[in-house]
Amino acid sequence: MRWLAFGTYDVHRHPRVGVLIEGLRAAGDEVVEVNVPLALDTAGRVAMLRQPWRLPKLAWLLGRCWTLLAVRARRAPAADAVLVGYLGHFDVRLARRLFRRTPIVLDHLISAAGTARDRSLTDSGGGGLKSKLMRWIDRGALSSADVVVVDTDEHLAALPASAAPRGVVAPVGAGQQWFAARPAARPSGPRALKVIFVGLFTPLHGTSYLGSALAELADDERIEVTMVGKGQDYEACRAAAAGNPRVTWVDWVTASELPGVVAAHDVSLGIFGTTDKAQNVVPTKVFQGAAAGCAIVTSDTAPQRRTLGDDALFVPPGSASELASVLRSLASDPALLADYQGRAAARADDQFAAATVVEPIRARVGSTSTSTQPPAMQETR
Numbered sequence: 001m002r003w004l005a006f007g008t009y010d011v012h013r014h015p016r017v018g019v020l021i022e023g024l025r026a027a028g029d030e031v032v033e034v035n036v037p038l039a040l041d042t043a044g045r046v047a048m049l050r051q052p053w054r055l056p057k058l059a060w061l062l063g064r065c066w067t068l069l070a071v072r073a074r075r076a077p078a079a080d081a082v083l084v085g086y087l088g089h090f091d092v093r094l095a096r097r098l099f100r101r102t103p104i105v106l107d108h109l110i111s112a113a114g115t116a117r118d119r120s121l122t123d124s125g126g127g128g129l130k131s132k133l134m135r136w137i138d139r140g141a142l143s144s145a146d147v148v149v150v151d152t153d154e155h156l157a158a159l160p161a162s163a164a165p166r167g168v169v170a171p172v173g174a175g176q177q178w179f180a181a182r183p184a185a186r187p188s189g190p191r192a193l194k195v196i197f198v199g200l201f202t203p204l205h206g207t208s209y210l211g212s213a214l215a216e217l218a219d220d221e222r223i224e225v226t227m228v229g230k231g232q233d234y235e236a237c238r239a240a241a242a243g244n245p246r247v248t249w250v251d252w253v254t255a256s257e258l259p260g261v262v263a264a265h266d267v268s269l270g271i272f273g274t275t276d277k278a279q280n281v282v283p284t285k286v287f288q289g290a291a292a293g294c295a296i297v298t299s300d301t302a303p304q305r306r307t308l309g310d311d312a313l314f315v316p317p318g319s320a321s322e323l324a325s326v327l328r329s330l331a332s333d334p335a336l337l338a339d340y341q342g343r344a345a346a347r348a349d350d351q352f353a354a355a356t357v358v359e360p361i362r363a364r365v366g367s368t369s370t371s372t373q374p375p376a377m378q379e380t381r
Contacts, residue, residue, distance in 0.1 A: 001080045001362075002030045004102075006073065006095050008038035008065045009085025012255040015284065016109055017085035019173045020361070023354030024083075027362060032079065034072045036065040038087075066094055073098050081105055081365045089141040096144040103368045105361065106145035109172070111138045111158070147364050152303040154280035168364045171307060172284050173357035174348065178291035181259035182345060186266070186293075186338075192224045192246075193331040196265040196294075198258065198285050201231030205283075206272030206299070208233055211240030212320035213327070218244040222331040226265065228253055263292035266337060267330060270298025274318040282307045290348040295340035297326055307351075311343035 003024055011018035024031050038061055069091075081103045084092045092106045111134075142148055142163040149170050150156050156167045199205045217223050227237070228250045241247050253261050262268055268289025271278055282303050289296055290311075298304055300314035313330075315322040330337045350356075 004076055004079035004082045005031055005033045005085060006082050007085045007088045007091035008036055009087060010037040014086045015175060016172055017107060019175050019354045020083060020358055022175055023358035026355035027358060032076055034069060034076050036068045038065050062090060070098060089137050092141050092144045103146045103365055104144065105147040105149060105365060106141060107149045109151055146368055149361055152280055152282060154303055168360050170357050170361050172287050173352050173354055174287040174291035175354060178259045178288045181263040182293035183263055192222055194265040195223060195225045195267040195269060195327060196262055197269040198228040200229055201234040201237060203275050204271055204273040204278040206318060207237040209272045209318050209320045211237035213323040214241035214244045214247055216320060216324040220328060223327055226250060259292060262289055262294065265294055268294035268296055270296060272299050272317060272323060278317060287352045290344035291352055293341055293345045295337055296344050311347045313340060
């Protein structure tokens with residue numbers, strides 16, 4: 001089967017689409033990429049929503065990318081299916097126009113409306129202009145796709161009735177570089193527990209609670225923490241943890257270096273937020289940390305329990321004291337730490353590899369391709 005991976009996605013900023021492409025190739029499919037990354041990260045997009053007068057810049061950047069995408073798409077070989085990468089809410093509309101007779105697969109990892117609510121960009125009642133705009137963006141994206149890929153059962157249930165029959169769940173997974181970074185053996189003997197968090201400090205991450213947990217650990221010399229990234233709640237988190245001298249703050253690490261950096265730690269932290277979005281996701285960092293052989297500590301939510309089973313340590317969302325307690329337990333018990341490292345690695349090997357992640361997508365597209373006309377085309381007539 002030949003796929004065309006299409007859009008303004010950026011595998012360095014958002015590795016999800018890279019995992020899907022890797023998985024399709026590992027499964028024996030051919031993947032041709034038509035990709036012009038949009039020079040605007042998620043924080044930049046959020047800033048534009050906060051300041052609508054900056055939206056013309058987004059339109060200009062998107063228009064430039066689309067022109068190049070259209071030209072390159074005409075030169076690309078015919079494909080059996082088109083995969084529109086993450087943050088493709090607008091790209092999928094262009095794909096629908098360019099590939100009218102080809103099944104379009106949209107990786108709808110997040111909804112525009114859900115992200116806006118999580119970052120407090122819209123009113124709580126959902127009746128304001130921004131809320132309506134976000135829902136319009138989501139509706140247009142979903143109506144342009146023949147297969148809608150989400151990452152959890154909760155996100156599948158949240159799809160509108162018109163899109164739900166076209167939905168399929170594929171976990172985020174981790175790329176091969178994360179498995180390759182896993183150390184063959186970890187240092188033995190007395191030493192500090194090395195803990196790492198990687199993220200953009202958004203509300204779903206719950207870094208305000210993480211900062212409080214770090215403050216509670218200020219007097220524990222057995223625990224060293226590395227905090228990688230910056231974002232919305234960074235300053236509040238850093239202020240809360242200011243009394244802990246064993247916290248290292250790193251603005252960012254390149255995508256090529258990050259697997260090795262994470263794998264050099266004992267514990268990888270997930271998310272701890274209490275927002276609606278935080279209850280419905282399994283973050284990328286959980287899959288990556290497990291693949292790298294770290295013990296996973298994250299919030300006790302339904303999708304994370306379902307994905308990780310008994311192979312991670314869970315704390316109640318928003319509980320700084322419970323998080324601090326779990327980290328102390330791991331620092332006190334090397335056997336417990338080694339057990340959870342082994343459990344996470346084994347689950348990653350079994351369920352989180354790219355080729356495993358894409359299995360439900362390939363199965364759904366195979367069944368979709370047997371129809372003479374894509375469902376989305378039928379609906380729009």
